[in-house]
Amino acid sequence: xxxxxxxxxxxxxxxxxxxxxxxxxxxxxxxxxxxxxxxxxxxxxxxxxxxxxxxxxxxxxxxxxxxxxxxxxxxxxxxxxxxxxxxxxxxxxxxxxxxxxxxxxxxxxxxxxxxxxxxxxxxxxxxxxxxxxxxxxxxxxxxxxxxxxxxxxxxxxxxxxxxxxxxxxxxxxxxxxxxxxxxxxxxxxxxxxxxxxxxxxxxxxxxxxxxxxxxxxxxxxxxxxxxxxxxxxxxxxxxxxxxxxxxxxxxxxxxxxxxxxxxxxxxxxxxxxxxxxxxxxxxxxxxxxxxxxxxxxxxxxxxxxxxxxxxxxxxxxxxxxxxxxxxxxxxxxxxxxxxxxxxxxxxxxxxxxxxxxxxxxxxxxxxxxxxxxxxxxxxxxxxxxxxxxxxxxxxxxx
Ligand SMILES: Cc1ncc(COP(=O)(O)O)c(C=O)c1O
Numbered sequence: 001x002x003x004x005x006x007x008x009x010x011x012x013x014x015x016x017x018x019x020x021x022x023x024x025x026x027x028x029x030x031x032x033x034x035x036x037x038x039x040x041x042x043x044x045x046x047x048x049x050x051x052x053x054x055x056x057x058x059x060x061x062x063x064x065x066x067x068x069x070x071x072x073x074x075x076x077x078x079x080x081x082x083x084x085x086x087x088x089x090x091x092x093x094x095x096x097x098x099x100x101x102x103x104x105x106x107x108x109x110x111x112x113x114x115x116x117x118x119x120x121x122x123x124x125x126x127x128x129x130x131x132x133x134x135x136x137x138x139x140x141x142x143x144x145x146x147x148x149x150x151x152x153x154x155x156x157x158x159x160x161x162x163x164x165x166x167x168x169x170x171x172x173x174x175x176x177x178x179x180x181x182x183x184x185x186x187x188x189x190x191x192x193x194x195x196x197x198x199x200x201x202x203x204x205x206x207x208x209x210x211x212x213x214x215x216x217x218x219x220x221x222x223x224x225x226x227x228x229x230x231x232x233x234x235x236x237x238x239x240x241x242x243x244x245x246x247x248x249x250x251x252x253x254x255x256x257x258x259x260x261x262x263x264x265x266x267x268x269x270x271x272x273x274x275x276x277x278x279x280x281x282x283x284x285x286x287x288x289x290x291x292x293x294x295x296x297x298x299x300x301x302x303x304x305x306x307x308x309x310x311x312x313x314x315x316x317x318x319x320x321x322x323x324x325x326x327x328x329x330x331x332x333x334x335x336x337x338x339x340x341x342x343x344x345x346x347x348x349x350x351x352x353x354x355x356x357x358x359x360x361x362x363x364x365x366x367x368x369x370x371x372x373x374x375x376x377x378x379x380x381x382x383x384x385x386x387x388x389x390x391x392x393x394x395x396x397x398x
Contacts, residue, residue: 015138019131020366024350028360039387040360041375044180044328046245048300051293054244054286061281070274073265074101074253078280081287086255090210091226092236098261101275102268105211105239105252110136111264112207112235112254113172117142121171126157127368128330130180130209134368142171146368151321151332155182159193166197172205173198175224178212178325181367181374183305185324188222195227206234211252214243214294217302218324225255232257235264242327243294244286249279301327304377304384311388315395327378330364334371339398346370357394359387 025042032038049055073079079096086092086099102108109132117123117140125133127148134144147165149157162173175194177186186194198204208224225234239252254264268274308329312320317335337344343352346363350373353359364372375391377384 012139015135017135020347021362024354024360024362027354031354031358036358038354038358038360039379039383039390041377041379041384041387042360042362044242044326044376044378045247046242046297046327046378047380048245048297050244050246050249051286053289053293054246054282057285058249058278058282061278066278066281068277070101070277070280072100072269072274073261074099074274075277075280075284078284078287081284082253082255085287086223086225086236090213090221090223090236092223092234092255093231094255095258097258099253099255100261100265100268101280102239102252102254103272103275104250105209105237105241106132107268107272108237108239108252108254108264109133109207109209110139111267112237112256112260113137113142114140114267115260115263116172116205116235118171120169122167122169124162124165124170124173125368126162126173126175128155128179128182128364128372129174129368130176131366131368133174133176133207137172143169145170148368150371151319154321155179155184155330156186156190159190159197162194163197163200166201166204170201170204172207174207174209176209176211177222178216180212180326181328181330181362181364181369181372182321183323183326183328183330184321185216185219186222186224187219191222191224192227195224195230198233199229204233206230207237208234209237211237211239211242212326213238214291215298215301215327216325217298217305218322235260240283240286243297245293245297246283246286249276249282251275251279251283300381301377304379304381305329307381307384307388308375308377311392315392317398318395327376329375329377330367330369330372331375332372333395336395336398343398346373349373353391353394357390359390359394361391 079099123137235256240246
Protein backbone atom coordinates (compact mmCIF):
# COMPACT_ATOMS: atom_id res chain seq x y z
CA UNK A 1 0.00 0.00 0.00
CA UNK A 2 1.39 3.43 -0.86
CA UNK A 3 2.16 5.93 1.86
CA UNK A 4 -0.71 8.39 2.30
CA UNK A 5 -0.10 11.18 4.85
CA UNK A 6 -3.79 12.18 4.65
CA UNK A 7 -4.64 8.90 6.39
CA UNK A 8 -2.46 9.87 9.34
CA UNK A 9 -4.48 12.90 10.37
CA UNK A 10 -5.89 12.96 13.87
CA UNK A 11 -9.69 13.01 14.04
CA UNK A 12 -9.25 16.37 15.78
CA UNK A 13 -8.43 17.95 12.43
CA UNK A 14 -11.95 17.15 11.24
CA UNK A 15 -13.32 19.36 14.03
CA UNK A 16 -11.32 22.30 12.76
CA UNK A 17 -13.39 23.18 9.74
CA UNK A 18 -12.09 26.23 7.87
CA UNK A 19 -15.48 27.70 8.67
CA UNK A 20 -18.38 29.12 6.72
CA UNK A 21 -17.08 32.69 6.99
CA UNK A 22 -13.75 31.90 5.36
CA UNK A 23 -15.50 29.73 2.77
CA UNK A 24 -17.97 32.44 1.75
CA UNK A 25 -15.24 35.10 1.73
CA UNK A 26 -13.16 32.85 -0.55
CA UNK A 27 -16.11 32.19 -2.87
CA UNK A 28 -16.66 35.92 -3.29
CA UNK A 29 -12.96 36.47 -4.02
CA UNK A 30 -13.07 33.68 -6.63
CA UNK A 31 -16.09 35.30 -8.31
CA UNK A 32 -14.38 38.70 -8.28
CA UNK A 33 -11.31 37.14 -9.87
CA UNK A 34 -13.60 36.02 -12.70
CA UNK A 35 -14.67 39.64 -13.18
CA UNK A 36 -17.95 39.52 -11.26
CA UNK A 37 -19.09 42.53 -9.25
CA UNK A 38 -19.46 41.15 -5.73
CA UNK A 39 -20.00 43.00 -2.44
CA UNK A 40 -18.75 41.01 0.51
CA UNK A 41 -20.41 41.32 3.90
CA UNK A 42 -18.71 38.21 5.23
CA UNK A 43 -15.78 38.87 7.53
CA UNK A 44 -16.00 40.73 10.83
CA UNK A 45 -13.17 43.07 10.03
CA UNK A 46 -13.20 46.87 10.34
CA UNK A 47 -12.67 48.52 6.95
CA UNK A 48 -10.78 51.31 8.75
CA UNK A 49 -7.01 51.28 8.95
CA UNK A 50 -5.43 51.23 12.39
CA UNK A 51 -5.23 54.83 13.74
CA UNK A 52 -1.96 56.48 12.69
CA UNK A 53 -0.72 57.20 16.21
CA UNK A 54 -0.84 53.45 16.99
CA UNK A 55 1.08 52.65 13.81
CA UNK A 56 3.71 55.23 14.74
CA UNK A 57 4.06 53.76 18.22
CA UNK A 58 4.76 50.36 16.64
CA UNK A 59 7.42 51.62 14.22
CA UNK A 60 9.04 53.65 17.02
CA UNK A 61 9.11 50.54 19.24
CA UNK A 62 10.69 48.54 16.43
CA UNK A 63 13.36 51.20 15.90
CA UNK A 64 14.04 51.19 19.64
CA UNK A 65 14.77 47.46 19.53
CA UNK A 66 11.56 45.95 20.89
CA UNK A 67 11.90 43.11 18.41
CA UNK A 68 12.74 40.30 20.79
CA UNK A 69 10.69 37.66 22.60
CA UNK A 70 8.19 39.11 24.98
CA UNK A 71 7.64 37.63 28.44
CA UNK A 72 4.96 34.95 27.83
CA UNK A 73 2.21 36.78 29.72
CA UNK A 74 3.08 40.11 28.10
CA UNK A 75 5.22 43.13 28.89
CA UNK A 76 4.71 44.28 32.51
CA UNK A 77 3.65 47.85 31.55
CA UNK A 78 0.82 46.56 29.37
CA UNK A 79 -0.38 44.07 32.00
CA UNK A 80 -0.51 47.00 34.45
CA UNK A 81 -2.29 49.21 31.87
CA UNK A 82 -4.91 46.55 31.11
CA UNK A 83 -5.55 45.82 34.81
CA UNK A 84 -6.11 49.57 35.28
CA UNK A 85 -8.40 49.75 32.25
CA UNK A 86 -10.48 46.86 33.55
CA UNK A 87 -10.80 48.52 36.96
CA UNK A 88 -11.64 52.02 35.73
CA UNK A 89 -13.69 51.30 32.59
CA UNK A 90 -15.31 48.01 33.54
CA UNK A 91 -15.32 48.01 37.35
CA UNK A 92 -13.51 44.65 37.45
CA UNK A 93 -11.08 44.28 40.37
CA UNK A 94 -7.92 43.08 38.63
CA UNK A 95 -4.22 42.69 39.42
CA UNK A 96 -1.63 42.86 36.62
CA UNK A 97 -0.69 39.25 37.49
CA UNK A 98 -4.16 38.14 36.33
CA UNK A 99 -3.71 39.61 32.84
CA UNK A 100 -2.23 37.46 30.05
CA UNK A 101 -1.60 38.98 26.62
CA UNK A 102 -2.26 36.58 23.75
CA UNK A 103 -1.91 36.48 19.98
CA UNK A 104 -5.47 37.73 19.46
CA UNK A 105 -8.58 37.30 21.60
CA UNK A 106 -9.08 34.00 19.83
CA UNK A 107 -5.96 32.60 21.45
CA UNK A 108 -7.05 33.98 24.82
CA UNK A 109 -10.34 32.07 24.41
CA UNK A 110 -8.41 28.91 23.55
CA UNK A 111 -6.04 29.37 26.52
CA UNK A 112 -9.05 29.65 28.84
CA UNK A 113 -10.96 26.67 27.45
CA UNK A 114 -7.89 24.41 27.31
CA UNK A 115 -6.99 25.36 30.89
CA UNK A 116 -10.44 24.75 32.36
CA UNK A 117 -12.25 22.11 30.33
CA UNK A 118 -11.52 18.41 30.64
CA UNK A 119 -12.98 15.19 29.24
CA UNK A 120 -16.78 15.33 29.53
CA UNK A 121 -16.96 18.77 31.16
CA UNK A 122 -19.98 20.65 29.93
CA UNK A 123 -19.48 23.97 28.21
CA UNK A 124 -22.70 25.94 28.03
CA UNK A 125 -23.05 27.91 24.81
CA UNK A 126 -25.77 30.46 24.28
CA UNK A 127 -26.81 30.23 20.64
CA UNK A 128 -26.50 32.04 18.33
CA UNK A 129 -22.80 31.96 19.24
CA UNK A 130 -19.37 32.55 17.71
CA UNK A 131 -18.31 29.19 16.31
CA UNK A 132 -14.79 29.04 17.81
CA UNK A 133 -16.16 28.42 21.32
CA UNK A 134 -17.75 25.17 20.25
CA UNK A 135 -14.81 23.82 18.28
CA UNK A 136 -12.30 24.72 21.00
CA UNK A 137 -14.49 23.08 23.66
CA UNK A 138 -14.42 19.92 21.54
CA UNK A 139 -10.62 20.17 21.17
CA UNK A 140 -10.54 20.01 24.98
CA UNK A 141 -12.78 16.90 24.89
CA UNK A 142 -15.54 18.93 26.52
CA UNK A 143 -19.22 18.51 25.77
CA UNK A 144 -20.92 21.61 24.38
CA UNK A 145 -24.44 22.15 25.75
CA UNK A 146 -26.26 24.54 23.45
CA UNK A 147 -29.11 26.70 24.75
CA UNK A 148 -30.80 28.82 22.18
CA UNK A 149 -32.72 32.08 22.16
CA UNK A 150 -34.54 33.39 19.12
CA UNK A 151 -35.40 36.85 17.95
CA UNK A 152 -38.49 36.92 20.23
CA UNK A 153 -36.13 36.86 23.24
CA UNK A 154 -33.77 39.40 21.67
CA UNK A 155 -31.34 36.49 21.28
CA UNK A 156 -30.66 36.28 25.03
CA UNK A 157 -31.22 33.00 26.87
CA UNK A 158 -32.91 33.83 30.20
CA UNK A 159 -31.09 32.91 33.44
CA UNK A 160 -33.82 30.43 34.41
CA UNK A 161 -33.13 28.33 31.31
CA UNK A 162 -29.41 28.37 32.08
CA UNK A 163 -30.18 27.24 35.66
CA UNK A 164 -32.34 24.40 34.35
CA UNK A 165 -29.52 23.14 32.11
CA UNK A 166 -26.86 22.92 34.82
CA UNK A 167 -25.52 19.53 35.91
CA UNK A 168 -22.63 18.50 38.20
CA UNK A 169 -20.47 18.39 35.02
CA UNK A 170 -21.20 22.01 34.05
CA UNK A 171 -17.86 23.80 33.99
CA UNK A 172 -17.94 26.85 31.80
CA UNK A 173 -20.65 29.25 30.64
CA UNK A 174 -19.70 31.30 27.60
CA UNK A 175 -21.16 34.78 27.48
CA UNK A 176 -20.44 37.14 24.59
CA UNK A 177 -21.84 40.64 25.04
CA UNK A 178 -22.07 42.49 22.67
CA UNK A 179 -22.69 39.29 20.74
CA UNK A 180 -21.33 38.08 17.43
CA UNK A 181 -23.52 37.31 15.41
CA UNK A 182 -26.72 38.86 16.84
CA UNK A 183 -25.52 42.21 18.20
CA UNK A 184 -27.34 41.47 21.47
CA UNK A 185 -26.12 43.27 24.59
CA UNK A 186 -26.91 41.93 28.07
CA UNK A 187 -28.24 44.48 30.59
CA UNK A 188 -26.93 44.75 34.14
CA UNK A 189 -30.05 43.09 35.46
CA UNK A 190 -29.78 40.20 33.02
CA UNK A 191 -26.15 39.72 34.03
CA UNK A 192 -27.07 39.83 37.72
CA UNK A 193 -29.61 37.09 37.17
CA UNK A 194 -27.03 34.98 35.35
CA UNK A 195 -24.42 35.69 38.05
CA UNK A 196 -26.82 34.39 40.73
CA UNK A 197 -27.23 31.16 38.78
CA UNK A 198 -23.47 30.80 38.30
CA UNK A 199 -22.72 31.40 41.97
CA UNK A 200 -25.21 28.74 43.02
CA UNK A 201 -23.09 26.09 41.26
CA UNK A 202 -20.00 24.63 42.97
CA UNK A 203 -17.64 24.72 39.96
CA UNK A 204 -19.11 26.86 37.21
CA UNK A 205 -16.93 29.54 35.63
CA UNK A 206 -17.85 32.21 33.07
CA UNK A 207 -15.89 33.04 29.94
CA UNK A 208 -17.00 36.63 29.22
CA UNK A 209 -15.92 37.65 25.72
CA UNK A 210 -16.12 41.45 25.55
CA UNK A 211 -14.19 42.00 22.30
CA UNK A 212 -16.99 44.24 20.89
CA UNK A 213 -17.28 46.44 23.98
CA UNK A 214 -16.47 49.67 22.10
CA UNK A 215 -18.90 48.93 19.27
CA UNK A 216 -22.03 49.79 21.18
CA UNK A 217 -24.97 51.92 19.99
CA UNK A 218 -27.73 51.52 22.57
CA UNK A 219 -27.56 50.83 26.28
CA UNK A 220 -24.47 50.56 28.45
CA UNK A 221 -21.64 48.05 28.56
CA UNK A 222 -21.66 45.89 31.70
CA UNK A 223 -19.06 43.29 32.61
CA UNK A 224 -20.22 40.25 34.55
CA UNK A 225 -16.85 40.08 36.37
CA UNK A 226 -17.67 43.43 37.99
CA UNK A 227 -20.66 41.98 39.84
CA UNK A 228 -20.24 40.92 43.49
CA UNK A 229 -18.56 37.54 43.83
CA UNK A 230 -17.98 37.17 40.08
CA UNK A 231 -14.34 38.32 39.75
CA UNK A 232 -13.03 34.92 40.85
CA UNK A 233 -15.57 33.08 38.69
CA UNK A 234 -14.89 34.90 35.41
CA UNK A 235 -12.27 34.91 32.71
CA UNK A 236 -12.78 38.19 30.86
CA UNK A 237 -11.60 38.18 27.25
CA UNK A 238 -10.93 41.32 25.29
CA UNK A 239 -8.44 42.67 22.77
CA UNK A 240 -7.49 45.34 20.30
CA UNK A 241 -8.76 43.81 17.05
CA UNK A 242 -12.25 45.25 16.74
CA UNK A 243 -12.48 48.49 18.75
CA UNK A 244 -9.07 49.82 17.66
CA UNK A 245 -9.22 48.35 14.13
CA UNK A 246 -6.16 46.18 14.78
CA UNK A 247 -7.29 42.78 13.49
CA UNK A 248 -4.04 41.98 11.70
CA UNK A 249 -1.84 42.92 14.64
CA UNK A 250 -3.02 39.89 16.64
CA UNK A 251 -3.28 41.14 20.20
CA UNK A 252 -5.88 40.08 22.71
CA UNK A 253 -5.93 39.27 26.41
CA UNK A 254 -7.55 37.39 29.24
CA UNK A 255 -8.04 38.59 32.80
CA UNK A 256 -8.86 36.30 35.70
CA UNK A 257 -7.61 35.08 39.08
CA UNK A 258 -3.88 34.47 39.28
CA UNK A 259 -3.68 30.65 39.51
CA UNK A 260 -5.80 30.31 36.39
CA UNK A 261 -3.84 33.06 34.62
CA UNK A 262 -0.64 31.12 35.36
CA UNK A 263 -2.12 27.93 33.87
CA UNK A 264 -3.21 29.84 30.78
CA UNK A 265 0.27 31.33 30.49
CA UNK A 266 1.75 27.81 30.55
CA UNK A 267 -0.64 26.73 27.78
CA UNK A 268 0.39 29.68 25.68
CA UNK A 269 4.07 29.16 26.47
CA UNK A 270 3.80 25.65 25.02
CA UNK A 271 1.85 26.61 21.92
CA UNK A 272 3.06 30.05 20.83
CA UNK A 273 5.06 32.04 23.45
CA UNK A 274 4.31 35.70 24.17
CA UNK A 275 2.57 38.14 21.85
CA UNK A 276 4.60 40.36 19.54
CA UNK A 277 6.61 42.84 21.59
CA UNK A 278 6.37 45.96 19.41
CA UNK A 279 2.65 45.36 18.95
CA UNK A 280 2.31 45.40 22.73
CA UNK A 281 4.15 48.76 22.81
CA UNK A 282 1.67 50.08 20.24
CA UNK A 283 -1.19 48.76 22.36
CA UNK A 284 0.19 50.70 25.33
CA UNK A 285 -0.16 53.87 23.25
CA UNK A 286 -3.66 52.84 22.12
CA UNK A 287 -4.77 52.25 25.69
CA UNK A 288 -3.28 55.45 27.09
CA UNK A 289 -4.84 57.77 24.49
CA UNK A 290 -8.36 59.22 24.60
CA UNK A 291 -10.76 57.02 22.65
CA UNK A 292 -11.19 59.65 19.89
CA UNK A 293 -10.64 57.43 16.84
CA UNK A 294 -12.45 54.54 18.52
CA UNK A 295 -15.46 56.81 18.96
CA UNK A 296 -15.24 58.10 15.37
CA UNK A 297 -15.31 54.53 14.07
CA UNK A 298 -18.17 53.64 16.42
CA UNK A 299 -20.21 56.53 15.01
CA UNK A 300 -19.61 55.30 11.47
CA UNK A 301 -20.74 51.79 12.45
CA UNK A 302 -23.85 53.36 13.95
CA UNK A 303 -24.64 55.10 10.65
CA UNK A 304 -24.29 51.73 8.94
CA UNK A 305 -26.36 49.97 11.59
CA UNK A 306 -29.12 52.48 10.93
CA UNK A 307 -28.84 51.92 7.17
CA UNK A 308 -29.26 48.17 7.72
CA UNK A 309 -32.23 48.59 10.07
CA UNK A 310 -33.93 50.94 7.61
CA UNK A 311 -33.39 48.62 4.65
CA UNK A 312 -34.71 45.57 6.50
CA UNK A 313 -37.69 47.40 7.97
CA UNK A 314 -39.09 47.56 4.45
CA UNK A 315 -38.67 43.85 3.70
CA UNK A 316 -41.54 41.43 4.01
CA UNK A 317 -41.10 38.03 5.66
CA UNK A 318 -37.71 38.91 7.14
CA UNK A 319 -37.30 39.66 10.86
CA UNK A 320 -34.39 41.65 12.24
CA UNK A 321 -33.76 42.50 15.89
CA UNK A 322 -32.63 45.93 17.12
CA UNK A 323 -28.74 45.45 16.94
CA UNK A 324 -27.60 47.44 20.00
CA UNK A 325 -23.94 46.53 19.42
CA UNK A 326 -21.28 44.97 17.11
CA UNK A 327 -21.13 45.37 13.34
CA UNK A 328 -23.33 42.40 12.49
CA UNK A 329 -26.94 41.98 11.45
CA UNK A 330 -28.52 38.56 11.85
CA UNK A 331 -31.91 38.58 10.13
CA UNK A 332 -34.22 35.60 10.47
CA UNK A 333 -34.87 34.65 6.84
CA UNK A 334 -36.49 31.26 7.43
CA UNK A 335 -39.84 32.42 6.01
CA UNK A 336 -38.11 32.74 2.65
CA UNK A 337 -37.08 29.09 2.59
CA UNK A 338 -39.06 26.86 0.27
CA UNK A 339 -40.40 29.70 -1.86
CA UNK A 340 -38.08 28.90 -4.73
CA UNK A 341 -36.76 25.55 -5.87
CA UNK A 342 -33.37 24.85 -4.33
CA UNK A 343 -33.61 27.51 -1.61
CA UNK A 344 -34.52 25.60 1.52
CA UNK A 345 -31.61 26.37 3.81
CA UNK A 346 -29.44 29.28 4.90
CA UNK A 347 -26.52 27.83 2.89
CA UNK A 348 -28.61 27.69 -0.27
CA UNK A 349 -29.96 31.19 0.28
CA UNK A 350 -26.41 32.55 0.82
CA UNK A 351 -25.14 30.75 -2.30
CA UNK A 352 -28.05 32.17 -4.34
CA UNK A 353 -27.47 35.69 -2.98
CA UNK A 354 -23.83 35.44 -3.93
CA UNK A 355 -24.08 33.73 -7.30
CA UNK A 356 -27.23 35.40 -8.65
CA UNK A 357 -27.17 38.75 -6.88
CA UNK A 358 -23.51 39.48 -6.08
CA UNK A 359 -23.74 39.78 -2.28
CA UNK A 360 -21.72 37.55 0.03
CA UNK A 361 -23.20 36.77 3.47
CA UNK A 362 -22.71 33.89 5.93
CA UNK A 363 -25.26 31.17 6.75
CA UNK A 364 -26.51 31.27 10.33
CA UNK A 365 -25.94 27.54 10.74
CA UNK A 366 -22.28 28.45 11.36
CA UNK A 367 -23.50 30.16 14.55
CA UNK A 368 -25.98 27.51 15.66
CA UNK A 369 -28.96 29.31 14.04
CA UNK A 370 -29.85 27.91 10.59
CA UNK A 371 -32.91 30.18 10.32
CA UNK A 372 -30.71 33.27 9.88
CA UNK A 373 -27.92 34.71 7.79
CA UNK A 374 -25.19 37.07 9.02
CA UNK A 375 -24.21 40.33 7.35
CA UNK A 376 -21.16 42.24 8.53
CA UNK A 377 -21.62 46.00 8.16
CA UNK A 378 -17.95 46.74 8.78
CA UNK A 379 -17.93 47.62 5.07
CA UNK A 380 -17.90 51.14 3.59
CA UNK A 381 -21.27 52.93 3.28
CA UNK A 382 -21.27 52.89 -0.55
CA UNK A 383 -20.63 49.17 -0.67
CA UNK A 384 -23.17 48.56 2.07
CA UNK A 385 -25.84 50.58 0.27
CA UNK A 386 -25.22 48.58 -2.88
CA UNK A 387 -25.43 45.29 -0.98
CA UNK A 388 -28.64 46.26 0.81
CA UNK A 389 -30.29 47.23 -2.48
CA UNK A 390 -29.27 43.91 -3.98
CA UNK A 391 -30.59 41.95 -1.01
CA UNK A 392 -33.86 43.86 -1.13
CA UNK A 393 -34.27 43.20 -4.85
CA UNK A 394 -33.33 39.53 -4.42
CA UNK A 395 -35.72 38.90 -1.54
CA UNK A 396 -38.54 40.64 -3.43
CA UNK A 397 -38.22 37.86 -6.03
CA UNK A 398 -38.94 35.15 -3.45
C1 LIG B 1 -16.83 37.06 19.57
C2 LIG B 1 -15.42 37.08 19.10
N1 LIG B 1 -14.45 36.81 19.98
C3 LIG B 1 -13.15 36.80 19.60
C4 LIG B 1 -12.79 37.09 18.30
C5 LIG B 1 -11.33 37.01 17.93
O1 LIG B 1 -10.69 38.22 17.98
P1 LIG B 1 -9.16 38.34 17.58
O2 LIG B 1 -9.12 38.83 16.18
O3 LIG B 1 -8.59 39.33 18.55
O4 LIG B 1 -8.53 37.00 17.73
C6 LIG B 1 -13.76 37.37 17.36
C7 LIG B 1 -13.39 37.65 15.95
O5 LIG B 1 -14.17 37.60 15.05
C8 LIG B 1 -15.11 37.38 17.76
O6 LIG B 1 -16.10 37.67 16.91
